[in-house]
Amino acid sequence: MSVGTAVTDQSYSQQELLDIFDITDPKVRSVFLNSAIERRFLTVPPRDADGAVLPEVQGELLAKHKRLALDMGARAIRTCLENAGIDLADIDYLCCTTTTGFLTPGLSAHLIRDMGILPRTSRVDVVGMGCNAGLNALNATSSWAMANPGKVAVMLCAEACSAAYVIDGTMRTAVVNSLFGDGAAAIALIADPPDAAYGGPSDVPPEPGGPRILGFASHLITDAIGAMRYDWDDEQGKFSFYLDPEVPYVVGANAEQVVDRLLAGAGLRRSDIAHWLVHSGGKKVIDAVRVNLRLTRHDVRHTTGVLRDYGNLSSGSFLFSYERLLQERVTKAGDYGVLMTMGPGSTIETALVQW
Template sequence: MTPPSVGSRLVGIGTAVPDTTYTQRELLGLLAVTDSRIRSVFLNSAIEQRGLTLPEPAADGFPIVESQGQLLRKHTEKGLELGRGAIEGCLKDAGAQLSDVRYLCCVTSTGFLTPGFSALLIKSLGIDVTCSRLDVVGMGCNAGLNALNAVDGWARAHPGELALLVCVEVCSAAYVFDGTMRTSVVNSLFGDGAAAVAVTTAGVGEGVPCAPTLLRFSSRIIPEASEAMRYDWDDRQGKFSFWLDPQIPYVVGAHAAGALERLLHGTGLLPSDIAHWIVHSGGKKVVDSVRVNLGLTRHDVRHTTGVLRDHGNLSSGSFLFSYQRLAAEGRVRRGDVGVLMTMGPGSTIEMALTRW
């Protein structure tokens, strides 16, 4: 397969997580969880620790109940902090400066802001006020690849200019603590974090010996599972609450092969030609279901499971954390082909094909 004549490439990556990290057992204590079923969900999640922004317990030892307003302020303040950290790390990795940024796309699903993170980060970091921008809000865990598709299109239309994709997810700003299994599944899984990737058609500079080119994207929506992942208003709690259907791992897995077939159609490539897999760290059951249905090995998803173990599900930015680990590993060879894969509400599977 011949790469596009003017393809955009991923030339820098940066991530950021909170300073406050909790093991699953520490969280069970902090949340005063005694229900054996809920404890089992936490302790069998394949997650060891997560970065979260949580209030200290009240005097009675129980968690403080944050209002929707408090959660939104946390989303804004912590999101800006994490977003800045990810951008600064990304630009350093790319050998670029803030003055080089000509397009900023921000993704989030853990809060609603107007103006959005793109405007707030431009102001906070002092990025040029003529920088073009886009905010992708509310798409969920799959949104990183939806947005990367848009960023890739902008980079191709503006040869040589630098674009940034930034995924900012303060998942602890979307937590509800009510002791139910519904909220406990969510509370056992997600972590706070931000990830940024630099995209350009320009030549790769020193320090970036092997940057992947984005070749094509594909999407597959599963309409019959549109209600399986929802972030909607809970009248009882007076705040937004996330819902995950227990069957969603198997639904996603069952449609993974069809999504891959669509991605590879017309390329002459076979699934066996894929050297690197960057899969969203959606949860142990989701990753296992995708792995089985695509015939992947545990080694193929080592970075996916490693990110899940160390950070939990970081929503839209999870796949970029895995990509950063692959880049740091130093095993990629020029000419290798890779697949980026995210899954989320819709229900949706997104994929991108890359070549180093």
């Protein structure tokens, strides 16, 4: 039905972040300045009287995650509902996904209370699945919508990446620190009753006129289960995210089989796809996917644009790209689109949609 996004208050250029954290190592600086990222929204740690960044213990990071995720999440949901012309009281199901912090009860319960969403609302929280989680959650949310025709389901991706940083000067953390940003995105879904007037892939749905989800396909790269992961850092006393340098090549090498399986189920080929919305995982990841799927730079323009303006927003990145596609107003009735996310597992998730 609609999409809505939100970010935190302050954005920084990569050079500004290098200055704030007083990073002088030439190799680390090169990682930041050659990331294809111009600005990111982040909530940097507090600083002392001399401007030096103060360390944040894990408890403070968890509190930051809760504060930022709830604020961004609420704003993204409100924008999503406004764009659809519906009210908070219309929400029947709320699915929240995040990887940048842990809460019990989860984000969904806090949002229902804080926003005044009806307490009867069904909910689920998807925690710890990483950058691919948006499509995992969309699969579950769309399944609920299909099982409950006419009811509104809302999915929220809320990632406070500012609450998941370790600053220790190593190249391991430098790659992560150069990449991620804060952001939240919400999407609203509704399923028509079984006796709706359309049903075949070539039919055009009635209002609200958004794309229909036709199917999903997943691929778990079991040999690379440790390529993207959270580890506990005893020295730092907090969680530390790890990205294997081989991730772009692992993802790229497996992209074709899962996309072709997704399309084969609908009798389609890659040339039938008008719109590609790929997770903004990083410059090398995007290039690897683009080359292996034989996509043009125009095909991934929103993916690279979101990376440039926001960095990697983890699970919600693909919805920021989707929002930009809608703002272009270039989609036509009958157009097919592929959504693609990649993350820990290592996992590639895909969805096929049609306008």
